[in-house]
Amino acid sequence: MAGFQGVFARAVDVALIVGGGALASHIRFEELADTHSPAAFIAFAAAFALAVLPAFDIYESWRGRSMLHHAGQLLLAWLVVQACGVALMFVLHQTVLISRLWFAYWTVMTGVALVASRVASHLVLARLRNAGLNLRRVAVVGFGGRSDQVLRNIEASSASGFRACARFDLRDAGNAAGHATLPAFADLDAFVQYVRAERVQEVWLALPLSEERTIARVVNEFRDDLVNIRFIPDVSDMTLFDSSMIDLIGVPAINLMASPLPLHAKLKKELFDRCFAAVALLVLSPLLIAIAVAVKLSSPGPVLFTQYRKGADGRAFRIYKFRSMRVHREEPGVVRQATRNDARITRVGAFLRRTSLDELPQFFNVLLGDMSVVGPRPHAIEHDELYRKIVDGYIHRYRIKPGITGWAQVNGYRGETDQLEKMQGRVEHDLYYLRNWSFALDMRIVFATIAKGFTHRNAY
The missing domain is CATH 3.40.50.720 (NAD(P)-binding Rossmann-like Domain)
Structure with missing residues (x-):
């Protein structure tokens, strides 16, 4: 029975993908006979979905699983299918055949339809189970x-x-x-x-x-x-993060203190990060150029500010930001955080820091694999050495890649950490994120950053 359900679910998904492409053509071009949507593109997406969706556990049993998590996994898998389709068309030099508006309609409508089909099935099963069936x-x-x-x-x-x-x-x-x-x-x-x-x-x-x-x-x-x-x-008394069972050289093992994200979750997060960063850099390129010109005209010095930070597993990398301060010399081994009315900050820099636009070059760090879109914010290495000794759990922030934005930032922990309590609060939020990571939580943080994260009273 389970095998039949899996085949039926796959057939429904293929029908929704093909139907979504046809409906998008009808909306975009009004007449199906006048369609400009490449049939080969739709066929590839349908076939590739059959290969990609199982890798995201889409067809595994839902029993006991979060519907929100399942929907997030499904949307991520569908975006991966579409990204691969675009990449294929680009390699074949066939992108001119694709209407961008049609592609957007198709992607959005099919994504909604795929999630709606799962939600409907989930609601039907929930009613059956509440009635005493399928238990x-x-x-x-x-x-x-x-x-x-x-x-x-x-x-x-x-x-x-x-x-x-x-x-x-x-x-x-x-x-x-x-x-x-x-x-x-x-x-x-x-x-x-x-x-x-x-x-x-x-x-x-x-x-x-x-x-x-x-x-x-x-x-x-x-x-x-x-x-x-x-x-x-x-094992609640022994674990820092939720324990998980893994296969360790052929022997089952329980993680008591290790990376909170399993390998498959890291791969999904990595795939999302690279795709999101590439799209963000492409869409924001005019803004990046305008900011670069403004920074160059604001004061003598380079457009970008670079500094070494710690990444996943404590590996150092060079982080990129738009320069917001006048060029100055720091004492060796000392990093002085920006403070309110800091004389080092230029007028352009003050605006960039207040709106967090100075962080945009970090999408290059994401593309290079040093950072993630969402994760604990990295601090100066000098601050790491200080806080790891006095803030409980601080070092565990580096069990995953640092992020451009994070759970702490959307909850108000931004800017100067002039008091120990502020850093402790930031770390507690970072550890909460590590314990409760899901793709849905990442999307929630991204949307919260877009909605309210560009300005904050502590950002100066």
């Missing part, structure tokens, strides 16, 4: 707050299709009996008999790593049963 019954093994949290999550996520049906409490039979809404067990044999008699499909082990004997007992009990056993380890 998977779950028995939870655990004790204390961790077990309670898993049960609350199941109850709060009714649309996921999981329903708690029993609980086995390891430590306290009285505590297990206190959950009157669920059959509760303190004896493992009775619990196993119940799972088999009631044909429970899932057993979730909400246990700390120290309970390895219990884990082994449960796994051995159901070794010959068609029951999905899922381990939800409680």
